[in-house]
Amino acid sequence: MARRRAPPRGRHGRGGDDAPARKKKRGILAFLLASAVPLAAVGFWLAQTEERKQELLDKVPSGVGGRAIAAGVAFGTLLLLARVALPAFFGASGALRGLLVRFREKPRVLRVLLFPVEFLVYLLWLGLQMLFAVDAFLILVAAAVGLLLVIRIVKPDILPGILPEFAE
Secondary structure, eight states: OOOOOOOOOSGGGSSSOSHHHHHHHHHHHHHHHHHHHHHHHHHHHHHSOHHHHHHHHHHSOTTHHHHHHHHHHHHHHHHHIIIIIHHHHHHHHHHHHHHHHHHHTSOHHHHHHTHHHHHHHHHHHHHHHHHHHHHHHHHHHHHHHHHHHHHHHHOTTSSTTSSGGGOO
16 A cells, blocks of 8 residues: 655645744735835825915924823833833743742752852842832833823823823
8 A cells, every 4th residue: 555645734844834924924014004104194295285284284282292202202111111121020030930949959958058048039039029010010100101191192181180291
């Protein structure tokens, strides 16, 4: 009886389907579309008459630039906290937790001798847990402030008692 040949396993015979290649193509397409939006806005602006340009500029409330910069700073802070600080705290906490496990696996005599170091590592781990919680809270605060500042760009009179320095 002749053996049947197995069907090829995806692209280049490596197995699986071409989902990563499709996702990459979709990502490139989304990037190109997002890049086309500012170009379309510039084209729209250049196609307008001088009277229409002045009419559009007169509709913009005063102080929009400052509020937009403040919203951009809040967004940058949010990204920094979420993409840099949070993973750093998480990774350092995991490393210290692994070190604590290794301390607990040592023989009893050696563990007694290394107790001061283990206690210091435990305090560092506890401090990192607190910083992780503070960072998570600050991410929520930065998101809320950013949302309020974006709303203030369009409606500067909304919630006048909250963040009054950005109302002007």
